[in-house]
Amino acid sequence: MFSQTVEYSLRAIVHLAMQPDMLQTTAQIAKATQVPAPYLSKVMQTLARGGLVTVKRGVSGGFLLGKSPDKLTIYEVVQCVDPIQRIHTCPLDLSSHRKRLCSLHKKMDGALETVETVFRTTTLADLMKSPNPSVPLCNS
Amino acid sequence: MFSQTVEYSLRAIVHLAMQPDMLQTTAQIAKATQVPAPYLSKVMQTLARGGLVTVKRGVSGGFLLGKSPDKLTIYEVVQCVDPIQRIHTCPLDLSSHRKRLCSLHKKMDGALETVETVFRTTTLADLMKSPNPSVPLCNS
DNA sequence: TCTAAACAGGATACTCTTGTCCAATTTAAC
DNA sequence: GTTAAATTGGACAAGAGTATCCTGTTTAGA
Numbered sequence: 001m002f003s004q005t006v007e008y009s010l011r012a013i014v015h016l017a018m019q020p021d022m023l024q025t026t027a028q029i030a031k032a033t034q035v036p037a038p039y040l041s042k043v044m045q046t047l048a049r050g051g052l053v054t055v056k057r058g059v060s061g062g063f064l065l066g067k068s069p070d071k072l073t074i075y076e077v078v079q080c081v082d083p084i085q086r087i088h089t090c091p092l093d094l095s096s097h098r099k100r101l102c103s104l105h106k107k108m109d110g111a112l113e114t115v116e117t118v119f120r121t122t123t124l125a126d127l128m129k130s131p132n133p134s135v136p137l138c139n140s
Numbered sequence: 141m142f143s144q145t146v147e148y149s150l151r152a153i154v155h156l157a158m159q160p161d162m163l164q165t166t167a168q169i170a171k172a173t174q175v176p177a178p179y180l181s182k183v184m185q186t187l188a189r190g191g192l193v194t195v196k197r198g199v200s201g202g203f204l205l206g207k208s209p210d211k212l213t214i215y216e217v218v219q220c221v222d223p224i225q226r227i228h229t230c231p232l233d234l235s236s237h238r239k240r241l242c243s244l245h246k247k248m249d250g251a252l253e254t255v256e257t258v259f260r261t262t263t264l265a266d267l268m269k270s271p272n273p274s275v276p277l278c279n280s
Numbered sequence: 281t282c283t284a285a286a287c288a289g290g291a292t293a294c295t296c297t298t299g300t301c302c303a304a305t306t307t308a309a310c
Numbered sequence: 311g312t313t314a315a316a317t318t319g320g321a322c323a324a325g326a327g328t329a330t331c332c333t334g335t336t337t338a339g340a
Binding site: 025026027041042044045048055056057058059060061062063 | 283284285286287288289
């Protein structure tokens, strides 16, 4: 249900969070996260435009996390590259549903809301500090 | 985040549930749900193969709900046409994550689980009886 | 200053989803 | 039995998402 772009962008951001203050090239991130390098390059551009990563061009350049891990939620990442679209108005554009969704679309939007809440309340720092023997992206 | 196919199939099922025991042709469902008729035809085939609707071919034929509305969850509909894919194994296939997902993928799977739970616990009957002035699909 | 490393951006190709069309089959009703 | 309504299935077209490549620009460092 999550797009490849979402999966890839989260892997990249997590990788950057695990190497604080170390410039990472697209090639390095691509290798560590197993994402096709040319495609990752596009994703990184999107993240840079959104201010989630900072970029340094030229020799010995690369990417850096744009915000502190404890202030950066995975919701921001997702919304930057492939936003969750909540259902605010009736998809059938029925005039009487303008103000109030019917039970079907209200239920579907409720499901979207639960995802949004999980993502809003999860920071990169949360992912790093979780007492989990499996280190993100690493075969440790 | 939900595919068009999911949206369309749920509209169709809800429409059938609102017209109990009345055969509905593809054209009728398409009109009521504002779904392109040729595409809906394919979706109905999928639902029929899954046993969620019963079909009568030939003159004065059409579709009927295959199960009683209080026994039919929207989860079954979604899984029939465009299944929610839970994350059971590490997408990077890291051997050490075989048994235990890392915090990132565990969190993503957790979000999928909340959606699954909402859908599993919602029957068509629930959607019909909800005290909501907006009747599903209807401009009442 | 020159070179090479690295990102930026545009063009292109591939794949999957979505959408359309048509001939074949089924079947109720006359 | 004939006809017309209706689904079935296949083929095909359009669009979005995914993936690749190439040229240009930036910039550290020799």
